[in-house]
Amino acid sequence: MEDQLEMQEGMRRIGRLRFRIGRLLTGIACLSAAAAFIIAFSLLAWYDGIHTRNTAPEPFNAFQESRDCSVDIQLLAGPFASTQDDKQTFYWGYGLMMEPVMVLFTGELPEECRALVEYTHNPGITEIPEPVTIRGRSVSIENTDIYDYALEFYQTMWGLAPMERNEFKQTVASCYLDSAKQTWLKKLPWYGTLLVFFLPVVFFVTGFSECRRFAVQKKREQKRLSVLSEEEMQTAVRQLAGASEFEPRSRIYVTADYVITGNYQFDIIPYARITSIEETGGFLIAVTGDGAAHILLSSGHKKPDRISWLNRLKKVLEEKIIYAKIQGEHYAVISGN
Numbered sequence: 001m002e003d004q005l006e007m008q009e010g011m012r013r014i015g016r017l018r019f020r021i022g023r024l025l026t027g028i029a030c031l032s033a034a035a036a037f038i039i040a041f042s043l044l045a046w047y048d049g050i051h052t053r054n055t056a057p058e059p060f061n062a063f064q065e066s067r068d069c070s071v072d073i074q075l076l077a078g079p080f081a082s083t084q085d086d087k088q089t090f091y092w093g094y095g096l097m098m099e100p101v102m103v104l105f106t107g108e109l110p111e112e113c114r115a116l117v118e119y120t121h122n123p124g125i126t127e128i129p130e131p132v133t134i135r136g137r138s139v140s141i142e143n144t145d146i147y148d149y150a151l152e153f154y155q156t157m158w159g160l161a162p163m164e165r166n167e168f169k170q171t172v173a174s175c176y177l178d179s180a181k182q183t184w185l186k187k188l189p190w191y192g193t194l195l196v197f198f199l200p201v202v203f204f205v206t207g208f209s210e211c212r213r214f215a216v217q218k219k220r221e222q223k224r225l226s227v228l229s230e231e232e233m234q235t236a237v238r239q240l241a242g243a244s245e246f247e248p249r250s251r252i253y254v255t256a257d258y259v260i261t262g263n264y265q266f267d268i269i270p271y272a273r274i275t276s277i278e279e280t281g282g283f284l285i286a287v288t289g290d291g292a293a294h295i296l297l298s299s300g301h302k303k304p305d306r307i308s309w310l311n312r313l314k315k316v317l318e319e320k321i322i323y324a325k326i327q328g329e330h331y332a333v334i335s336g337n
Contacts, residue, residue, distance in 0.1 A: 006238050006241045006242070007234070007237055007238065007241070009241040010236075010237035010238055010239075010240045010241035011237060013240050013241065013253075014237060014240065014260075014266075016262070017251060017253075017260065017261070017262025017266050018221075018262060018266040021214075023210050023213060023214045023217070024210070024211060024214040026206075026207075026210045027206075027207045027208070027209070027210030027211035027212075027213075027214060028207065028211070029207070030203045030204070030206040030207030030210060031203070031204065031207035031208065031211070032207075033203040033207070034199075034200045034201075034203035034204035034207060037199050037200040037203065038200050041196055041200075055068070057069050057070040057135055058070075059071065060101060060138055060177050061138060061175070062099070062100070062101060062102070062138075062172070062173040062174065062175055063173070063174050063175060064138060064175065065137075065138050065139060065140050065175060066137060066138040067137050067182070068135070068137060068182065069135070069136070069137065069138050069177070070133055070134060070135040070136070071093070071095050071101050071133070071134055071177060072095055072096050072131045072132070072133050072134075073093040073094065073095060073101065073103070073113075073116060073131060073132050073133075073134055074094060074095065074096055074116070074131045075093065075094040075098075075116060075119070075120045076091050076092070076093045076094075076103070076113055076116035076117045076120055076132075077091060077092045077093075077094075077117070077120045077121065077153075077157055078090060078091035078092050078117070078153065079091050080092060080149050080150060080152075080153035081145070081146055081149040081150070087106060087107060088104060088105070088106050089104070089105050089109070090102060090103070090104055090105075090146065090149070090150065090176065091103045091105065091113075091117070092150070092153060092154060092157065093116075093134070093177075096131060100154065100172055100173060101134075101173075101177055102141075102150055102173050102175075102176035102177065103134060103176065103177045103179055104136075104139075104176050104177065104178045104179060104180070105179050106178075106179070106180040110132075112129070112130075112132045113132055113134075115129040116129055116132060134177060134179050135179070136177050136178045136179040136180060136182060137177075137178050137182055138175045138176070138177055138178075139175060139176055139177075139178050140174060140175050141169075141173070141174060141175060141176055144165075146176075147165050147168065147169070148165070150168075150173070151163060151165065151168050151172075154168075154172065217265060220265075221265060221266055221267070224267055224292070224294065225267075225268065227290075228268060228270075232268075232270065233268070235257065235258075236255070236257075236258045236260060236268045239255035239256055239257065239258060240253055240255060240258075240260055243255045243260075246309075246313060246316075247309045247313075250263060250297075250309070251263045252296065252297065252313070254313075254316055254317065254320065257270055257271060257272070257324070258270055258271065259271065259274075259286065259296060259317060259320070261295075261296045261297070263295075263296065263297045263298060264283070264295045264296075264297065264298035265295055267294050267295070267296075269286050269288065269294050269296075270324070271317075271320045271321045271323070271324035272324040272325070272327075272328055273288045273289055273290075274286045274287065274288055274317075274321050274324075275287050275288060275289055277296075277314055277317050277318060277321070282298060283295050283296075283297065283298055284296045284297040284310065284313070284314070286317070296313075296317075297310070297313070
């Protein structure tokens with residue numbers, strides 16, 4: 001009965017040392033945050049779509065920027081400018097009061113707008129198409145080439161006298177209507193759009209990395225413990241049950257035959273297999289006869305020599321290692337006899 005209680009206590013302590021799930025919880029939390037951001041942004045997109053459909057846009061003003069505006073076009077002339085790949089084209093539109101509207105289309109021209117272009121450029125067409133409502137955002141014209149192309153086309157179309165660019169900006173238009181569908185992302189400033197894509201990616205990569213590191217750590221742990229026989233494991237469990245932590249919160253136990261650590265990673269190392277105790281890169285490690293390095297202690301951002309009880313731990317371990325070697329030699333002599 002006493003032996004059973006000892007084994008239970010030893011296994012309970014091993015469980016506390018072995019299952020440090022901070023890294024796993026960090027990974028899960030980051031993945032959950034990434035999923036939460038994606039869901040939140042999806043809901044924002046859904047809400048923005050409903051809000052846009054139920055909100056009346058402002059009337060387009062050729063001299064004022066706006067994130068949501070519209071205008072009814074009865075004539076459409078052009079195009080007078082386009083990008084090199086022809087994916088974006090500029091047209092001159094004219095409203096119900098014949099006010100000029102510079103319109104930017106992305107992709108193919110809508111069918112109803114093609115009818116307006118045909119009607120505008122072919123006076124012989126008798127069937128007057130219905131005016132088309134174009135909705136988008138009013139954008140300030142920053143490119144001087146666009147101004148020049150627009151001014152030249154406008155003057156030629158109406159047979160006007162030459163006009164200076166500044167006069168054109170003040171009397172005709174200083175903004176164009178971008179008809180591209182305005183998603184909620186496009187309504188954000190550039191840094192807002194960057195955060196929308198950046199935050200989920202950062203949390204996902206961090207979460208995946210932490211979970212993967214946890215899985216790799218557990219796999220290596222299994223490999224380290226696989227060298228111990230069942231008898232050695234049982235002995236280590238019994239000895240751990242009656243041992244005290246070497247230093248409070250150190251997560252290191254020095255038993256009669258083993259050093260058992262859960263400080264950086266869980267490990268059980270028999271003294272008889274340790275060849276040396278070394279400090280390197282902020283770690284205290286035990287090197288075994290097979291050349292493997294077992295991390296006993298991680299000092300984090302501190303140097304190992306700043307841990308007050310480090311030298312005491314090293315001294316105790318070295319004494320245990322020497323004693324284990326003497327015992328091994330003694331048993332070897334007895335076996336030889």
